[in-house]
Amino acid sequence: MNMEPRLATLADVAALAELEQASFSGDSLSARRFRHFIRGEHSELWCLGDPIQAYALVLFHRGTSLARLYSIAVDPAARGRGFGSQLLHCVEQQALRRHVLFMRLEVRQDNIAAKTLYESSGYRIIRTLKSYYEDGADGWRLEKHLKPTVAIPHDLPFYAQTTPFTCGPSALMMALHSIDPDFTMTRLEELNLWREATTIYLTTGHGGTSPQGLALAALKRGHDVTMWLSDRSIAFLDGVRSEHKRELMTLVGEDFQARCDRDGVTTDTGVHTVADLRLALAQGNRILLLISTYRLNRNKAPHWVWLVAIDDDYAYLNDPDIDEELDQVATDNMYVPVSLDNFGAMIQYGTKRYMAALLIR
Numbered sequence: 535m536n537m538e539p540r541l542a543t544l545a546d547v548a549a550l551a552e553l554e555q556a557s558f559s560g561d562s563l564s565a566r567r568f569r570h571f572i573r574g575e576h577s578e579l580w581c582l583g584d585p586i587q588a589y590a591l592v593l594f595h596r597g598t599s600l601a602r603l604y605s606i607a608v609d610p611a612a613r614g615r616g617f618g619s620q621l622l623h624c625v626e627q628q629a630l631r632r633h634v635l636f637m638r639l640e641v642r643q644d645n646i647a648a649k650t651l652y653e654s655s656g657y658r659i660i661r662t663l664k665s666y667y668e669d670g671a672d673g674w675r676l677e678k679h680l681k682p683t684v685a686i687p688h689d690l691p692f693y694a695q696t697t698p699f700t701c702g703p704s705a706l707m708m709a710l711h712s713i714d715p716d717f718t719m720t721r722l723e724e725l726n727l728w729r730e731a732t733t734i735y736l737t738t739g740h741g742g743t744s745p746q747g748l749a750l751a752a753l754k755r756g757h758d759v760t761m762w763l764s765d766r767s768i769a770f771l772d773g774v775r776s777e778h779k780r781e782l783m784t785l786v787g788e789d790f791q792a793r794c795d796r797d798g799v800t801t802d803t804g805v806h807t808v809a810d811l812r813l814a815l816a817q818g819n820r821i822l823l824l825i826s827t828y829r830l831n832r833n834k835a836p837h838w839v840w841l842v843a844i845d846d847d848y849a850y851l852n853d854p855d856i857d858e859e860l861d862q863v864a865t866d867n868m869y870v871p872v873s874l875d876n877f878g879a880m881i882q883y884g885t886k887r888y889m890a891a892l893l894i895r
């Protein structure tokens with residue numbers, strides 16, 4: 535029998551569903567989900583044997599250096615023969631080919647076989663997951679640096695935005711909590727910050743939050759704020775066609791900037807590079823960054839993230855926007871490594887390459 539790993543095809547779905555049923559009592563993947571992942575651009579499903587003896591499913595996180603081992607299973611009759619570790623090694627090698635640096639996964643605390651397999655393959659626990667599974671069982675999240683580089687900071691705050699328009703407030707809450715652990719990240723605060731900082735309109739839906747609005751909100755909470763802007767234009771106005779919307783956004787934008795100037799937010803316009811951001815981090819600033827999500831999900835939306843760190847190869851972001859369609863969970867969005875090439879392009883928004891960063895102390 536050929537025991538080289540191969541990518542699954544739609545013809546394998548029935549066998550995969552059968553293997554799944556034999557391997558998991560709850561939280562199992564349906565045939566429909568297998569089809570979805572086999573077809574998906576951001577997932578790879580590898581299997582071993584014909585008939586199939588084992589499979590491993592990996593999900594990739596667009597534009598970043600993170601992948602998630604979503605599931606792995608070996609036919610009960612074929613366990614203990616090294617198939618699990620063979621497939622795990624295979625998917626890690628495939629991930630490295632896609633320039634993935636970190637593989638993350640979840641495992642039930644009572645799953646001794648899987649946990650031993652992962653730990654003997656170099657994974658380490660990064661988080662305890664209380665009542666994570668369908669039957670209430672606890673889990674662990676594990677991670678392996680496929681090419682070890684940096685250590686993830688402990689107790690890094692994370693807050694997932696609860697509306698499509700509150701990335702700015704959510705990123706700001708994480709940064710403020712990291713400065714002052716007594717600052718609590720709540721949904722009400724998320725909404726209050728948005729009401730203080732919103733541009734009112736954006737192209738569709740509710741407005742987002744502007745750099746000036748967020749700067750004023752941080753200032754009001756007792757912090758020193760410096761804004762790095764490529765220019766003093768009104769944020770996000772470019773894509774807005776409606777004259778009525780543009781008029782209101784201009785009124786609000788001019789008022790925000792005037793209040794920043796009056797109340798002591800420093801506005802520093804001009805070109806700011808990745809090296810400047812790295813230096814500002816080293817000087818102890820918390821940095822909120824406006825990024826273009828084009829590199830992440832091909833939507834050209836402006837999006838606020840918290841820039842946690844930069845090293846020689848990667849920038850690390852806490853991204854408040856969890857994409858459930860990509861089966862993301864909170865820790866997929868924590869300390870997300872982005873190669874500096876990608877990052878350099880991400881921090882310039884739109885054709886005018888608008889850049890906005892808030893340095894908060």
Ligand SMILES: CC(C)(COP(=O)(O)OP(=O)(O)OC[C@H]1O[C@@H](n2cnc3c(N)ncnc32)[C@H](O)[C@@H]1OP(=O)(O)O)[C@@H](O)C(=O)NCCC(=O)NCCS
Binds near residue numbers: 605607613615651
């Ligand atoms: C976990 C699973 C994939 C392991 O597959 P496998 O092919 O049996 O594992 P391998 O033979 O490659 O074993 C590799 C290592 O895992 C560990 N391991 C595997 N089975 C184990 C068991 N029953 N008890 C303790 N450790 C075990 C050992 O460290 C082993 O190395 P060793 O043989 O040198 O001691 C398999 O048990 C399985 O399909 N379980 C049900 C589905 C599941 O729980 N998936 C994981 C979800 S997070």
